[in-house]
Structure formats: C-alpha cells, structure tokens
Amino acid sequence: MKVSEVLHMPALEGCHVIAGETGIDREILHVNMMDAPDIARFLKPQELLVTTAYHVKDQPELLLELVEAMNAQGCAALGIKTKRFLQKIPVEVIKLADELGFPIIELPSSTSLGDIVNQTLSNILDKKTNELRLAIDTHKQFSQHIMSGKGLHKLLKSLADMLHVPVALLDQYANPIAASDPKLTLNHLAKGIYVKGGNTVPEASRYYSFSTVPDRRTYSVFPVFTHEKRAGSLIVFSPIHKEDHSSQLTIEQAANVISFELIKENALKQYSRRVKNEFFLNFTEGMFSSQEEIINRAKEFSLENNAPYFCAIGKVVTKGFSSYTQTQIETDQIYEHIEEELIKFSLSTYLFTRGDQCILLFKVDGSAKENHDYVVSSLKLIQDNVKDRFGRCISFGISNLSRNLLNVRKGYKEAQDALQTGLRTGEEGFIQSYRTKDVMELLRVVPEEDLKEFYDNALNRLAGEDETLLDTLFVHLETHSQISETAKRLFVHRNTVVYRLEKCEELLGGKLSDAETTMQIRLALRIKTMLGF
Structure with a gap:
C-alpha cells in the first residue's frame, strides 16, 4: 500500500505529512518501530519507520543522517511522534526531505505507535491476501480457458478485457504468435523487444517497458519462459507501473499459463518433425517397398510427386570447443528458427533435419535458371538471418533440378556432394551448386x-x-x-x-x-x- 493510503487509517487520525509530500506514492511493504541510535542499518527497502525520536532528542541534527540513509535504502517514509521527546523537526531536515521527495509524517503525542504498526501490517496483509486470491482466481480462469481448447487468441482477448488495453504474444525472435485483436500492427515492435541471445534466460527476468517514436506509445514486455529457455514475450500496449500489483499478477498468471500452452505446442511440433524426418530418411535410404508407398506417405507432408524440386543441404559451422550435446542443441535451435522463417518465402519450402544437417526442398515452377537464382537468393537470406540472430555461419550445397519427388533422392545426393565439395575447400558460409561433369556421366x-x-x-x-x-x-x-x-x-x-x-x-x-x-x-x-x- 502507498504512503497516501496509510494516512487514512484510523490509527493515523490527526497525522499529516510535513515534508517530502511529492513522495506520498511510495510503496509500503514493511513497518518498523525502533529508537536505536544505529537504526538505519536495520531498515529495509519500502519500509515505514515510526519512532518517538528519543535517540536524537539531544542531537536533532542526526535526523539529517537518518533521512539520507533511509532514502538511500529505498525506505517508504518516516513517522515521528512530536511533542514527546522532540518538540520540533529541524528546518534543515524538512528542507532535505522536500528535496529528496522523502515523506516525513508528524505523529501526535496521543497516537499509539503500536496501533500504527498493527493496523498498517493488517492492511498490508489484507491487500496481499486479496492479491493472492486474485492471482489464484485468474490462474484458474486462464487454465480453464486453455483446457477447454479455446487457444491463445481467446486467452489474450480475455487478458486484454481485464487490462482494458490490447495485448500480443511474440516468439523469442519477436515474430507475432497471437494477439487480442487481429488488426494490431506488431512488426514495428521487433527492434524494441529482440536482443541477440534473447532465447536465454536473462539475469533479470522481470518485465520492462520501452517507447516507440512513430506512434508515441509505451509498451510493457513480460518474458514467457519454458524451462530454461525464453520462449517469447507478452506485450501489453500500455505502461504497467511497479505499484500496480493487481495488473502485474494478472499478466504473470497469463504468462504462466501461456508457457504451459507453448510447451504443449512445442511437444506436438517436435513429434511432427520427428515423423517428417523419419520419412525423409527412409526415402533417401531406399527403405520404402514401392514408389506408390513413397507418393502416398509424401502426401501427409503436402509433397506432390509431379512437382519439380531443388534440394539444398545446409550445415552450421562448428564454433569453439563446445560439447557435442551443446552444439546439437544450438544447431537444433538454428534449424527451428529457419523453419519458422520459411513461411515468408514465396515458394513452398519444406525443411528436414538429419544429424547436424538441414535439408530444404524448394517446390518450384517455371524455368530452372530463374528458380535456381531464387533458391540461391533465399539461401543467402537465411545465411544473413542466422548470422544476425545467432552469430553463426551456415553453408549450403544445392542440387540440380529434380523433375519430380521420386528424383529428389538423386537430388539429395547431388546436394550432399556439392556441400562436401565446398567443405573441402575450407570456406565458410558458402553456397555451392552441383555441376554435373561429363566425366561423371561417363x-x-x-x-x-x-x-x-x-x-x-x-x-x-x-x-x-x-x-x-x-x-x-x-x-x-x-x-x-x-x-x-x-x-x-x-x-x-x-x-x-x-x-x-x-x-x-x-x-x-x-x-x-x-x-x-x-x-x-x-x-x-x-x-x-x-x-x-
């Protein structure tokens, strides 16, 4: 509760702020009653101290040191019972408190310090209890929302209704996932949210705010975590002040429920990726019994047999002396990011992974040269994106055009050969196209x-x-x-x-x-x- 709210309690009737009135919005979380000479070192941030000033009755100037120390520690306010041991607050102390915006409350001699402490603690406890009840009810409501299958869009709509401002959910690379209003424009928020390495847990996982010049608006960003990974950001289209505990708790409960939903969706994605990768492995290794089986299984992944394809194989350059497990985790993150970026391409593109390599199938139409140039430009775009986001180099080998899906098996080997040819030269970040030599044909x-x-x-x-x-x-x-x-x-x-x-x-x-x-x-x-x- 705030200093201004404490003044309305019955126990503080007749009390008033005599200095530092600009700080009456300071938050009070603790109350202390003490008259020790070294009182300052026992105080906590956001603490209200009430005292009879007995320890400074002979040296009122010591109040200057006390006010400075309390303000430096982030204390909320100082309540002094006057007309008891200290008849008057020194002018220098009042002037200092006004400069610091540190509230000093004058307590009449008839006021009981014990009543002040008890009532203040009781009010703080009641407020915390109400906030806890709100958090439990909100979490239950959001959990029920997700359990009933309404999805993230409906959850964000409910959260926006509670906060009376729009909200949106972005992934760890600041790409939009969902929003309370489909008409919201989110692309301009990326620069304010994304930070290199933003998929790791920061030291301070609390929310932060930033403003944008074009729309002159302030946004609050709440991180969403899944295990030890930052999975995204919940964006509130309004500043959320640190004293607004109710809104913070509501948003945090929503973020917790969203994290579980993202974990569930990620598990489903991982399963789909595993099934897709197993199909491609069996296809390239000739494990299927017939061409009809290949064509039928490929339809599950929207792969058409009669369409022409370019096959590209990429490999991330190993960095430093990381362990195999750590390297594989980082590589998987890069390939997952590439898969998310494929939706921006005009050509239908499919991604598979095999060990430390990723395989991209570009379904094309039109002339082979024109489409080959587009594939190269798309791979360059991926390279730039990976370099910018992860600081890593990725190299690609490209096959010749495969006239149908069944010929992609040969195209895969051509892309592999092109990649290995480039790797043998010791270059990094290359795009090597396969060229059929006459002697190879012979x-x-x-x-x-x-x-x-x-x-x-x-x-x-x-x-x-x-x-x-x-x-x-x-x-x-x-x-x-x-x-x-x-x-x-x-x-x-x-x-x-x-x-x-x-x-x-x-x-x-x-x-x-x-x-x-x-x-x-x-x-x-x-x-x-x-x-x-």
Missing part, C-alpha cells in the same frame, strides 16, 4: 565393380593412411597444383603441403607432375565421391 555408365577396382588400384596405398593426405591431394589438384593456394585453403603452412604431397608420391609410386598419374588420381577421387567411400 563414370555412371561403368559397372560399380569396375569402378571399385580402378579406385583400389589408383589409391589403394593411400586408403589406409591419414585422411588428410587425400584431402590435401584433392585440394592440390583442384587448385591446378598451386602449392600456395592449396596451403591457403587448407589453413596450413606451404611446407606442410609439400611434405604431404611428397608422402603421397612415395605411397603412390609416381610423380604428381606426371599427367597420366594425376588423371588416374582425379578419376579415382571422383569415383570416391560418387560411390560414397
């Missing part, structure tokens, strides 16, 4: 057994060695035997490259300067990529 005609035999003969001695030798050999040939460029792409010293190449020549029994040797190696490396060795 190799596909050759029986697989013959390809394996050629590969074994060409690179057999390197097969049991460190994989870095093969990688170095591959990059060396891709850079047209430029040692400096090879070292640059592999992030090693040129002497290391020279040593590795000499080791390769020793194991292969031939010089890399020999055209016949390098041609066989190039073919063997292509066979390795094609057969997935």
